[in-house]
Amino acid sequence: MDSGESLPSYEGIAAAFAKAKAKKEKDEAQGLKSTTADAAKANKQAEVHFKASHSILVAFFTWILFLHILGIYLFTSGFLLTRLVLEHKSECSVQPIDTARPYTVGSSEAGCWHPKTFEKAIVILVDALRYDFTTPFRPDGSEQPHHFHNAIPILYDTAVDHPNNAFLLPFIADPPTTTLQRLKGLTTGTLPTFIDAGSNFAGTAIDEDNLVAQLRNASKKLVHLGDDTWHALFPGYFEPNLTHAYDSFNVWDLHTVDNGVTEHIFPLMQPTNTSKWDVIFGHYLGVDHAGHRYGPDHPAMTAKLNQMNDIIRDMIDQLDDTTLLVVMGDHGMDAKGDHGGESDDEIQAALWMYSKQKRFGRSLPAYRTPPATAKERPVAQIDLVPTLSLLLGMPIPFNNLGKPIEEAFIGAKGEDYENLAIANRLTAAQIHRYQHEYALARGLDDSTRSLPLALWKSANDAWEALGKNEKGNRDQFKSIYSSFSAYQRETLSTCRALWARFDVPRMLNGVTILAFTLMILAFYARGLEGDRSELTPILLTRGGIGTILGAAVGLGSTFAIPSLPWEHITIVASAVGSVLGVSTGFWYIRRRLTSPLPTSIWGWVSVIFTIALSAGFAANSFTIWEDEILLHFLSTFGVLTAVSSLRQTNVTDRVLGCYHSVLFILLTRVASLSRLCREEQMPYCRSTYYASDTSSTSSPWQLAIPYAVALLLPIFIKAYYDGTLSYQGSAIMWLGFALRFGLLLSAAYWTLDAADDGDWWPGKGEMIKTTKIIIAQITLAIALAFGYSTFSWSKPLLNIVTNTKRSEKPSDQIVADGGNSSITILGYSNVHGSRYGLLITIWFLAISLVQKPMGFGAIGIATWQVFSLFEIMDTNKISDTSIGPVVLGLLGSFHFFKTGHQATLSTIQWETAFIPLRTIKYPWSPLLVALNTFGAQILCAVAVPTLVMWKQPPKKKGLLGDVAKAIATHLLFYAVINLATTMWAGHLRRHLMLYRIFCPRFLTGALVMLVIDVVCILVALMGARTSLLSVAEVFGWAKF
Amino acid sequence: MSITNLAAKPRPPATAIDILNNDTARLYTHIHPILVLSLYAFQFRSIVADPVPALTSTLIPLSILQVAYVALCLPPTGTAVPTEKKKPGEKKKQAPGKLESGVNGKIIPAFLSLVLSALAATPLVTVTLILFGAPISTHHAHTVLCGAHLSLLAILPLVFVHGVDGQTWRETVALLLPIDEVYGGMIGTFLGAWLGAVPIPLDWDREWQKWPVTIVTGAYIGYVVGKLMGGTLLKGRKIMFD
Structure with missing residues (x-):
């Protein structure tokens, strides 16, 4: 209060001052600009x-x-x-333990530590080859086979028909189940740590000892075909003229990578070419991409698996006698075809090895049939590392924790326990050496691993008791084998616990x-x-x-x-x-x-909502059901504002307030029908975001949603402008035409996308692809280029008409103009709100393009709700309280879930990066994924300044300060959530559900807060500047 | 939510409802919550086991209890006399024919309120439950029964004391009335039901976590607490939003 501070508090003087001031203000408001001589200077x-x-x-x-x-x-x-990465490398000539049998160590020709079995190897990685894809479907009651069943029978059939040539086993991945992490595990034999999960966009070279590096050190000629993630991990390791890498991130492309691998791998298998290479790594991506794009239960998956089946059959035909053929999945996929987490479906991949020689055996006759489910006789993915190393005569990589796979060492008769025991002893000895060095480097004493040490000692004693060169019997070797493998198992579990450090x-x-x-x-x-x-x-x-x-x-x-x-x-x-x-x-x-x-009910409600939500993140159940909790809170808010509206004395305020409150509740509930369930919500949740639970495409009826939004939403938004006659000037062009056109274009984009997905017009695929990318680019241009220019250069949304009669409308400002006529300024009463509100619709357009049809609808509803919220704030006169910014935070978080996201890695819609682009382009691709993931929160953050601008008089004082206050309150909401999720994640760091629930929620909370910080600064505050400047240009400056 | 003493309001001076000034009323108003809670506690096992039939059959004794309560303890609509008029020591007016006025003035309004709360309030409460996240395509009987229980607890006594006057009902919904045991009971019921949603998502795997057991339980407890608080500590206070 200026008057209170600057004037003596004599009532009379104060009253006189107030009167004079009121007159001055009235004068100023009447003549749009003050007419005093130095007004221009003052304004400047x-x-x-x-x-x-x-x-x-x-x-x-x-x-x-x-x-x-x-x-x-x-x-x-x-x-x-973090796991300490040791620089040590295993060497061919240095065995981890004294030689078991008379054997000359150190020749990679004969085998470094152990006689090698195969000269060469072809390692085929079929990305996301889940174990149940490879086994025959056994109906469980009336269950029908899915599209992914019985489509790749060759692995199972060869293992059953030729058990000495092939075996098939479940191959269990250590989460996180992302390809980059899996490749690290499959080549180094170590456990992953969480932080690398996010670096999938740009992998970094592996610098610890690994199988590929060992092969290269032994001057083997390595060839790589397929997924280019390998080149990020192993730069320069492969024969440059034979190697062909393909972009791995275009998940909508099912065939380029696979056809490329097939095209190059078969010529290399010709007898004339086999001398050019020693090991081929082929990485097929089609199955994974089919999963991401369509989900496993889709004809495209059948086709893809059939194609893999044929390729493997051809490879078997062309394989020579000294080459080992390995086919494996690096992870599985969940019911929707995504992966990254640690659910059973995501970690259960398949491993199949084949050789023309009869090398493989089973320890029991019953094991000749591959396990029916992945729960039986599974092997860990890290077990591949010692297995391949010993089979190819390489030293076991220094950091390996896996164990040799039984089937590969037990001999064709299933009797050779001696070989198995030696292989396990070597592996265990290497693990022991590694553990010793690790303990030294970390400064750990032996107490942390007393149990493994005891096991090591007893296994070694048993071996020593056998004596060198003495022929032990089968049972002795069998028991030695199991003691060494007990040591390996115990060490592995100690390490799992230890590396949660x-x-x-x-x-x-x-x-x-x-x-x-x-x-x-x-x-x-x-x-x-x-x-x-x-x-x-x-x-x-x-x-x-x-x-x-x-x-x-x-x-x-x-x-x-x-x-x-x-x-x-x-x-x-x-x-x-x-x-x-x-x-x-x-x-x-x-x-x-x-x-x-807080002092009012609104303050308390804001605090309760925020604190209750934050406290809930300490429990995994409340974290899992966050979407439902937000629905509950938003409905509560709507009911409270309806109650508050009924308390208003002004009938218009009462009616409008009730109407918008009820609308707000109804829209919240309608939006809540769009759901993408996380695995933990099952079976109490049914996903509606995609066509079905096992799909990641929209169903045809969902394509109507974008059109409905495009046709209706501009009309609804216009209604909020019409209420104050603010539908003037640039708003007509933007809301009436450009926004509509942009929304229709992005609706068309999603129709074309569905046409492309479903192959509606066969043979036109390339044309559709090009067209839709162009359409997406035009839409973004309309939103961000045209929209922002409109927003920047638009005058306030006003129109001046001269009437002969005095208008009665309350929203008009009437200026006496001498005689009978008067001037009416249309749009005067919401000049700030309507001007800034354009920015919300600009971002609405940009965000809706990057959401799938269901999310398109959710974002449309969110925009509608935001405008309703402004009216609720205004009619209840609570725009100054904390509830507005907090509810926008809740609304943004709510629609995060309604746009098909969850606080899990697997719900990130990576394919968004390809909506307006064909390839990965930095920085645009990550930005697009961010705009898709956090679109709802961004939209709501952009709307924050409008809360304090809506229907405020043009020369309201301190408006900029109010904007800052609202933005700070909005950030406060996210900061509380972030602090809570951070604290809980730290506190529950030993919790069973840490990686599944608390860690992803912490990452989401932290990312959202940083994104919202940036959006508030770059979009909301800068937008407020533009808007306030343009209003002041017309009305002159109040003291902001 | 700040609650301050009743301030002078310009228009209709709504006052807190007092229970009838006789011994039966004073006694029964304390027994009633015990009976209601006992009824629910008695039925709880079967409600958990199979909500639909158990909730349906519980409706009848609940209606009887609520009708008895309003008839015995509360002034029917239009008869509430402002307390200011009663001066200490003033003689009570002689009531005409006790039985007749009992039937006309009490029993019939009580049954009318039962019908109104069952038929008019239940759908509204049910819709509200759905808006708050109750299953939309399944469990319809569960939700309707939950709505019916809430209506009988919260709305029936209100209809009995306030009738169907639109203005009063606007003030009721707007939380503008001064708190008394009837109003407190309503607020308590809905707050209890609101809080009853809290345990649903927890992964305790308890049978009673199923829809709508926790909501109904919360409502019963909330009703009793609200009625008690409204009749004593908070009586006459008004809810302020600002």
């Missing part, structure tokens, strides 16, 4: 002042973003598990930084009286100086004491400096400080 000054205030706000929120990054980085670096101090400091940043935000958003744009400079200056001083002190101290980890100390010191600095800032303006605790 005000504009400069506004721009400066705005820049300071941008800087302040960037500073908050910076603190968030520090906190999340520090926590993540301690939380996402968290850096707790980092995690704690990260959480502390996030907590303090949250408090800063809380005080800034809810604990300050007065205009934020006036108070921000002091906070920013002090906070910023604190950050720099803290960073300097931190860096300095690490120079003084070099043993301290410099980046940890610097981060903590700059965060502490920031908090101290900003605290002095708050102290300086302490008169403006109030309690951030």
